[in-house]
Amino acid sequence: MTAIGLVGFERSGKTTLFNALTGAGRPTGFSAHLDPHEGVVAAADARLVQLSALYEPRKTTPAVLDVVDLPGAGFSGVLGGGEPPSTALLNQLSLLDALVHVVRVFDNDAVPHPAERIDPLADVEAMQLELTFADLSLIEKRLERIADETKSIKAADRVAADREVDLLRRLQSHLGDGGTLRDAALTEAERLDIRHYRFLTERPMLTIFNVGEDQLGQPAADGQITLSAKLEEDLREFDAEEAAAYRAELNSGAGAVETAIQATVNLLGLRTFFTVGPDEVRAWTIRAGDTAPQAAGRIHTDLERGFIRAEVVRWDDLLECGRDVGASGAEAEAKKRAQSRTEGKDYEVQDGDVLHILFNV
Ligand SMILES: Nc1nc2c(ncn2[C@@H]2O[C@H](COP(=O)(O)OP(=O)(O)OP(=O)(O)O)[C@@H](O)[C@H]2O)c(=O)[nH]1
Ligand SMILES: [Mg+2]
Structure with a gap:
């Protein structure tokens, strides 16, 4: 959550x-x-x-x-x-x-x-x-702690400690200059480290x-x-x-x-995807980069575990199909217009996707 x-x-x-x-x-x-x-x-x-x-x-459920x-x-x-x-x-x-x-x-x-x-x-x-x-x-507290700990430290551990001190000092001076850590120039690895x-x-x-x-x-x-x-x-x-x-x-x-x-x-x-049907139309949020099985897992862990494939259509394409042929035929119509695609477990879910998960447990 x-x-x-x-x-x-x-x-x-x-x-x-x-x-x-x-x-x-x-x-x-x-x-x-x-x-x-x-x-x-x-x-x-x-x-x-x-x-x-x-x-x-019967039910509309927002994220x-x-x-x-x-x-x-x-x-x-x-x-x-x-x-x-x-x-x-x-x-x-x-x-x-x-x-x-x-x-x-x-x-x-x-x-x-x-x-x-x-x-x-x-x-x-x-x-x-x-x-x-x-x-x-x-940062100050952490630097003090490191200084204490490294008084009696093995040379091998010193390298990692020095690196951390180095990074913390850089953050310190960036904050001192009025910056935030959001806008600090850090590598992906440094972001993970902090x-x-x-x-x-x-x-x-x-x-x-x-x-x-x-x-x-x-x-x-x-x-x-x-x-x-x-x-x-x-x-x-x-x-x-x-x-x-x-x-x-x-x-x-x-x-x-x-x-x-x-x-x-x-x-x-966050990205939003939708599930639709006569029982429930629902919005779900996932992290950017989440794959179709991860999105399926938001709905139910069984859907992630037994994930086979996903039928994917953009929400506005589906809406247009539905307006032309009615809700019950919308997904079939999207398929006919080649707007609906079958995606596998590596598919990265996009904002606005409507997903239909096929699974087997
Ligand atoms: N006129 C006006 N008064 C507002 C507005 N927003 C909040 N207030 C009033 O300001 C007072 C404080 O609002 P709260 O929402 O309790 O403020 P708070 O930020 O939660 O305050 P703390 O919990 O003490 O930090 C209340 O009497 C509100 O009615 C607004 O948009 N216009
Ligand atoms: Mg308050």
Whole structure:
């Protein structure tokens, strides 16, 4: 399972966004929670919606991601001159596959910002520093430990220790220059070597600007995600028609939350494939590079173990066939048009593939 974590300073709207994503209805505001909230979020996918409209299955199942809403109270170090994040918080962070930084843009005197100013870009930088300091302190501890251990070490082991020290020093100076470990120039082998440290600035990160309802409708810069967590939370209570009317009034396009989720899925390097049929139309996520048997294994371990071959068709080709001849004949029609292929165990599943797995156990 893939887990994403919501991070950000106090009262930036993490729990509000968590509620918008999961429907969990956790208390927001000054209820400062010290424990993280955990939930699951359905990965909204327009392709799934279209396939489902064609098949009219009994059940439509989106792919899901785990989401963890972390308390902002742990991040007051850089901002307020307080303590750095606790070991417990750092451990929680290190378990996450990606981080979503919720940045406060909305202004509200009743909800003071911990630094008593609204400056989104300063918050982006401060969080960057917070995570960088955590990585630097991990590197320092490790360097000290190696120095201790290598006082009485065999010459043969010294080579490996020296190499590690060398690599850590390079990371240290890169971070010191304001870089992140995401953008550090490392070889594939070096990336593998440092993976076990679970450095925070190595983690993929998405930034979401949480604006007030009055700031909606202003164009977001390229690659930026802007939404109002409060509005999105409130709209969960509305039916589709009411929600659309309210959005129109506030100039808020639909789909900001969906865009954010899709951006996270992409950031994680996940690929989505689909399975279709009259019972269920379903989206699944796999890692980029996963093969057909690995994808089959997401559905059921038996399908991976007994994998024979996969019938593969792109979702939009299948949709077109289905619209021409009806859902029940869609796969046969795709075969006739040579849009459906038979793939073996080495096939690397592509984003948007519809798979039909043939297996035998
Ligand atoms: N006006 C407005 N208020 C918001 C928005 N998002 C959050 N708030 C309010 O800001 C307050 C804090 O929101 P939370 O979601 O609890 O913030 P948090 O980041 O989880 O805070 P901590 O858990 O303390 O770190 C609540 O009163 C929210 O209603 C928004 O988009 N617009
Ligand atoms: Mg919170």
